[in-house]
Amino acid sequence: MITGFEFLLPTKIRYGLGMVKVLGEELRLLKAKNVMIITDKGLVKAGLVSKITELVQKEGLSYIIYDEIEANPKDYNVELAAETARKHSVDTVVAFGGGSPIDAAKAVVVLTKQGGKVRDYQGKGKIKEDCISLITIPTTAGTGSEVTFSSVITDTREKFKFTIKSPAIAAKVSIIDPELTLTVPPLVTAATGIDALTHAIEGYTANCTEPIAEALGLYAIEYIAQNIAEAVKNGANIEARDKMMMGSLLAGLSFSHSDVASVHCMAEALGSLYDAPHGMCNAILLPYVMEYNLPSAEFKYARVARAMGVDETEDSKAALEGIKYIKNLSKEIGLPGITSLNINREDFEHLAEMSVKNGSNASNPRKITKDDYFMLFNKAYNDNYQ
Amino acid sequence: MITGFEFLLPTKIRYGLGMVKVLGEELRLLKAKNVMIITDKGLVKAGLVSKITELVQKEGLSYIIYDEIEANPKDYNVELAAETARKHSVDTVVAFGGGSPIDAAKAVVVLTKQGGKVRDYQGKGKIKEDCISLITIPTTAGTGSEVTFSSVITDTREKFKFTIKSPAIAAKVSIIDPELTLTVPPLVTAATGIDALTHAIEGYTANCTEPIAEALGLYAIEYIAQNIAEAVKNGANIEARDKMMMGSLLAGLSFSHSDVASVHCMAEALGSLYDAPHGMCNAILLPYVMEYNLPSAEFKYARVARAMGVDETEDSKAALEGIKYIKNLSKEIGLPGITSLNINREDFEHLAEMSVKNGSNASNPRKITKDDYFMLFNKAYNDNYQ
Numbered sequence: 001m002i003t004g005f006e007f008l009l010p011t012k013i014r015y016g017l018g019m020v021k022v023l024g025e026e027l028r029l030l031k032a033k034n035v036m037i038i039t040d041k042g043l044v045k046a047g048l049v050s051k052i053t054e055l056v057q058k059e060g061l062s063y064i065i066y067d068e069i070e071a072n073p074k075d076y077n078v079e080l081a082a083e084t085a086r087k088h089s090v091d092t093v094v095a096f097g098g099g100s101p102i103d104a105a106k107a108v109v110v111l112t113k114q115g116g117k118v119r120d121y122q123g124k125g126k127i128k129e130d131c132i133s134l135i136t137i138p139t140t141a142g143t144g145s146e147v148t149f150s151s152v153i154t155d156t157r158e159k160f161k162f163t164i165k166s167p168a169i170a171a172k173v174s175i176i177d178p179e180l181t182l183t184v185p186p187l188v189t190a191a192t193g194i195d196a197l198t199h200a201i202e203g204y205t206a207n208c209t210e211p212i213a214e215a216l217g218l219y220a221i222e223y224i225a226q227n228i229a230e231a232v233k234n235g236a237n238i239e240a241r242d243k244m245m246m247g248s249l250l251a252g253l254s255f256s257h258s259d260v261a262s263v264h265c266m267a268e269a270l271g272s273l274y275d276a277p278h279g280m281c282n283a284i285l286l287p288y289v290m291e292y293n294l295p296s297a298e299f300k301y302a303r304v305a306r307a308m309g310v311d312e313t314e315d316s317k318a319a320l321e322g323i324k325y326i327k328n329l330s331k332e333i334g335l336p337g338i339t340s341l342n343i344n345r346e347d348f349e350h351l352a353e354m355s356v357k358n359g360s361n362a363s364n365p366r367k368i369t370k371d372d373y374f375m376l377f378n379k380a381y382n383d384n385y386q
Numbered sequence: 387m388i389t390g391f392e393f394l395l396p397t398k399i400r401y402g403l404g405m406v407k408v409l410g411e412e413l414r415l416l417k418a419k420n421v422m423i424i425t426d427k428g429l430v431k432a433g434l435v436s437k438i439t440e441l442v443q444k445e446g447l448s449y450i451i452y453d454e455i456e457a458n459p460k461d462y463n464v465e466l467a468a469e470t471a472r473k474h475s476v477d478t479v480v481a482f483g484g485g486s487p488i489d490a491a492k493a494v495v496v497l498t499k500q501g502g503k504v505r506d507y508q509g510k511g512k513i514k515e516d517c518i519s520l521i522t523i524p525t526t527a528g529t530g531s532e533v534t535f536s537s538v539i540t541d542t543r544e545k546f547k548f549t550i551k552s553p554a555i556a557a558k559v560s561i562i563d564p565e566l567t568l569t570v571p572p573l574v575t576a577a578t579g580i581d582a583l584t585h586a587i588e589g590y591t592a593n594c595t596e597p598i599a600e601a602l603g604l605y606a607i608e609y610i611a612q613n614i615a616e617a618v619k620n621g622a623n624i625e626a627r628d629k630m631m632m633g634s635l636l637a638g639l640s641f642s643h644s645d646v647a648s649v650h651c652m653a654e655a656l657g658s659l660y661d662a663p664h665g666m667c668n669a670i671l672l673p674y675v676m677e678y679n680l681p682s683a684e685f686k687y688a689r690v691a692r693a694m695g696v697d698e699t700e701d702s703k704a705a706l707e708g709i710k711y712i713k714n715l716s717k718e719i720g721l722p723g724i725t726s727l728n729i730n731r732e733d734f735e736h737l738a739e740m741s742v743k744n745g746s747n748a749s750n751p752r753k754i755t756k757d758d759y760f761m762l763f764n765k766a767y768n769d770n771y772q
Binding site for chain 2: 001002003004005006007008009012013014015016017018019210211212214215216218219220223238239242243246249250253
């Protein structure tokens with residue numbers, strides 16, 4: 001029987017090549033007056049942010065650029081941005097970038113209106129409806145954050161990533177334009193692409209999933225598997241970029257209505273402790289968690305494998321082939337192993353502890369303990385040395 | 387390349403067994419005061435409407451029941467209902483039933499606030515934002531209307547079905563409870579089930595579709611194909627009812643973000659002229675339109691076939707097998723042929739004319755003319771006599 005669920009999509013999606021041009025129209029519809037563009041220094045340097053400022057200027061709107069967002073966005077990033085937004089009476093945030101600026105922006109829209117520290121908003125029912133407006137414009141095909149209603153922030157004192165979640169912090173509009181990803185370098189394309197694949201697989205298999213999220217996750221896997229290698233090798237191939245962006249969007253819609261699971265629990269622990277790139281962490285851990293989950297997820301993993309193109313009718317074999325496929329794919333697209341993150345074996349106990357405490361731990365399709373996480377960190381580590 | 391598109395879902399979905407109990411909570415959230423329950427006489431007689439009135443009474447709200455909605459809802463049904471709603475200062479409509487009461491209700495929420503005749507609202511941009519609130523509660527697994535933002539109404543003077551469409555007339559909330567379908571009789575279960583299958587197939591294959599709609603349509607086909615025969619034969623099987631309801635929901639989400647196509651063009655012509663049941667018309671015409679579309683939709687029809695369980699790797703063979711599968715399925719679940727609608731061969735010219743004028747004609751995956759429609763009506767008719 002299908003478990004009861006609620007499905008709500010507070011974000012209007014506008015997808016397509018060159019779609020960024022509709023930003024002005026959407027700002028008008030939201031009656032924006034004072035805009036804050038939240039982004040990072042890399043995008044400013046690359047000259048990409050000027051596309052956005054031009055469109056905002058064309059509308060005759062006042063705006064400020066806030067580009068102090070770091071990777072794995074920190075509590076103080078968000079709190080400073082919100083203070084600046086209040087000072088400038090910002091009513092609309094345009095988040096432009098990968099997962100970090102977008103996640104940060106989702107926390108900024110609540111803090112600007114409702115005050116306090118970002119950690120205050122962790123836990124159910126803490127976020128009230130009253131937020132300033134948010135438009136998200138992703139520049140990587142991976143995060144999915146442009147359409148989710150959660151924001152993952154690092155508590156810098158405790159070195160722990162936590163999530164705030166509410167439909168109230170979701171974007172009013174997401175403008176998704178694959179052309180913006182044409183200049184993403186190969187390694188980032190690879191890591192963010194496998195991040196999207198992880199979202200799709202975890203969204204489809206999480207034990208709190210529902211059929212809408214399953215449909216979207218499963219279809220996302222096809223788009224990503226068929227296009228990731230080409231997008232990495234030939235970044236100028238707009239068709240591959242287009243389909244990777246679509247895969248990432250479908251995956252974002254899937255996991256935001258289901259959940260992520262143990263891959264993210266482990267990746268967020270690594271991200272908290274070493275400030276390691278989130279997509280890379282997911283990419284490294286995905287096949288190990290899948291191997292662990294196999295006894296509980298064979299049927300679904302077989303469908304994942306077939307969606308990736310594995311031609312095998314027997315479920316048990318197909319599921320195993322799928323895991324192999326992901327391992328080979330990671331190698332093919334040049335993703336390094338876990339040791340590239342400069343991690344310390346002595347931290348594995350602590351990392352396992354953090355993983356089991358993660359809010360998505362209960363969503364993993366197979367029951368998983370601290371000892372299991374410890375074993376998985378060790379396995380990924382040892383494999384890397386073989 | 388993926389064609390640019392917009393995806394918006396104005397409706398919050400609450401799905402699950404026994405979910406109807408949340409009606410009170412949702413009426414509170416909408417700040418409802420004066421409620422109109424739009425339904426039909428059959429549901430009142432069957433005692434099902436009392437479930438709804440009890441829940442409304444529990445909230446201490448004033449309400450009226452409007453049960454004058456006919457099958458293939460008529461312009462005067464909607465206009466009378468809106469007049470009554472205005473008279474009683476209704477602020478919230480609860481649509482309870484199959485596609486007819488729900489489609490009618492979507493027209494009532496605009497007419498009550500914006501006045502005039504329903505035909506005035508045909509065409510882009512005619513409907514303003516300002517509508518009274520709508521909650522939809524489907525009692526059949528087929529219509530999908532609970533989550534779409536269109537309403538198909540019969541112009542009784544011209545004997546022509548037309549569509550009004552806007553996110554403003556979509557339900558604020560749809561409460562989808564498969565238990566409400568347990569008493570639907572076998573022939574209605576069969577016809578509405580194939581209606582849902584038609585939505586899924588046309589939503590997936592319409593030439594204006596996009597990947598989100600494709601994913602949902604394709605997954606819907608699995609749910610429907612695996613459960614329709616059991617739901618028809620053993621209506622008390624709640625698991626089959628649950629999965630049919632989910633299939634219908636997924637299909638509704640698909641075609642409302644894509645479109646329907648020539649099956650609906652022909653079915654709506656039949657519905658207009660003979661007041662024939664919509665689900666039945668779709669069910670009868672589906673395989674003939676698929677045969678016609680085959681040269682333009684082979685790849686997608688092969689995927690449709692595999693989603694229904696056809697085990698054939700070669701696309702051209704799989705697509706043909708899929709059409710055969712649907713023909714056999716229709717027989718298995720007891721659906722009659724086109725002559726059961728008491729139609730007149732002499733009307734085929736006129737029916738073909740109406741079909742080609744339908745707003746969804748351009749969405750058909752293969753170009754189709756009046757002569758083609760004439761040929762298809764004849765083919766369905768002749769087959770029925772063989």
